[in-house]
Amino acid sequence: MAEDQDKILEEVTGGEYKYGFYSDIEMEEFPKGLNEDIVRMISAKKNEPEFMLEFRLKAFRHWQTMEQPNWAHLKIPPIDFQDIIYFAVPKKKPELESMDDVDPELKATFDKLGIPLDEQKVLAGVAVDAVIDSVSVKTTFKETLAEKGIIFCSISEAVQEYPDLIKKYLGSVVPHQDNYFAALNAAVFSDGSFVYIPKGVRCPMELSTYFRINAINTGQFERTLIVADDDSYVSYLEGCTAPMRDENQLHAAIVEVIAMDRAEVKYSTVQNWYPGNKEGKGGIYNFVTKRGICKGDYSKIMWTQVETGSAITWKYPSCILQGDHSVGEFYSVAVTNNYQQADTGTKMIHLGKNTRSLIVSKGISAGKSQNSYRGLVKVSKKAENARNFSQCDSLLLGDKCGAHTFPYLETANSTAMVEHEATTSKIGEDQIFYCNQRGLNTEQAVGLIVNGYVKEVINQLPMEFAVEAQKLLEISLEGSVG
């Protein structure tokens, strides 16, 4: 046991030094800005096979012909794409000597979330030798997965080890032509995760356990690819429930999910990036393209998201329901406070027969924030007996915030049944007073009421994630009422 630990320690510390050295050189060699040479350099640095370079270059050339989109409900300051360093070797965060140097507000949030001290250090950028717990978890984890033939590794590793799978699936759900940020990501993506579940295998654990730590340095152009083969099942948890201070302003990630016959994929996200301060300064712009395809018959993809962070969020996890009898579900909680802006929703594209989709969206707006739901339900000509039900609720805290709902519906088949329900409510003063009268202060009351309001969505999250998500909601709404 002790030996094992020593080995792990050595591996990690050894690895870290190498990494640090490597990244220093990287920083010198990569100038700001984006051109074809930079794309080639990224590919070369990662030692990628020819097909990957082609993949990137095609995307880059296409990106050059595109214009940054202009969205009606978001106020986006112009982004200077030549002022960004691509190849996201982690920009070195300021290393702090000890926990005493960490911003007390951040520390308090960590404590409220109950994050173990070692993880707190990593998240806050305090120098650590090794996070033994998470490393050993990671090791046993990998062994269990390997026994079942499950592949779970970084995209870079997958490009080297499983080029056939990558060639076949990367960009098959979100092609680079899809949108401006998808093209950019395809050209310069740094890293991300790859998951492959073989036929008939149920992944025995949530793919996340050590992810909180691991995901930190994947950079601003992240790429995730999940392939679930026939009759398989996987539940994947993305993200970091701790508030990360990140120097990168722009995040443009892509997630692709593929479900074959009777396969089921659950994808859960709790996103809590830095939203900027109370005056709306700083904060992350989060432009993500997430899309899944139910390729096989009777397959199912479920997106669950709890969004509390970022200054600007723009994301629409979507499902293409291609297989007959396939099912797409979308559960979302989006919280905005202070000056945050969120424009999220989903797209359900019904192509196969007897396909079903369900949308449950809960928006919560506080402060001076703007919260928009935008959802598209599209039923193609061949999609006989398609069914959709959408429930979009908005909760307002205070009267300076806004909630907007934009449901779009396109049906080309008369057998489709599509239902949409929407409500907007204000958190009731009489509800708060009722709680006050039972001995709860106003902050507790708001936390309780809000958590009740989002219960339907939170219930879809794996247990421990759900608990953290609830705490997060309370923290992100602190001081927004009363």
Place this chain on the structure above:
Amino acid sequence: MLVIKDLHAKIDDKEILRGINLEVKPGEVHAIMGPNGSGKSTLSSVLAGNDKFEVNEGSVTFNDKDLLDLAPEDRAREGVFLSFQYPVEIPGVSMVNFMRTAVNEHRKYRNETPYSASEFLKLMREKKSLVEIDSNLTNRSVNEGFSGGEKKKNEIFQMAMLEPKLAILDETDSGLDIDALRVVANGVNKLKSPDRATIVITHYQRLLDHIVPDFVHVLYKGRIVKSAGKELAHELEEKGYDWIKKEFED
């Protein structure tokens, strides 16, 4: 225990309480009656600290503390409980979670350690049988979809859980069937003790058959215009309010 002196309160410049005087001692039961719109619910809201109403004159002390100076949650923690005339629904919030938070906030306020989950559930079972409340009500969200009578029973259950020093029951009897009325009254009576007091707001004698008051007050146009023993309630039941209104207007 509770001393109300010359209490005036208004909403949107409309004065609703116009000089209330009342003293409640430990162990006593006071009934407050009066025509619709006379200010009974307003008085209970003001005592509980609802900031919809503005107190523009007068004072209220509760166990020697200035009650009007305390936040509503602190009044609750000091032992003031209000059974609402119209309890609100809080969708998605389970009764168990709600009550556990409430009970533990009270305990923290008294510097007691919060109850663990199992201690709490034990307490809840005890109190449930005390007030004979249906088990599946407490498994649901707070008041959500409860019938009128169920909401009132749920208020009494919460009172039993929190063991207040002063309970104000605002028309807890309205909407109850005959059996439920007895159950609620029994619940209140079982919780009676020499150091606790109750203010019962009601329109009907039938509740006062079960919860026997030491004093009966008539509230009319924001003032207590008549106070007497329990026989006053009988008289009101028989004669209505006209004679009092006349007497008062003369």
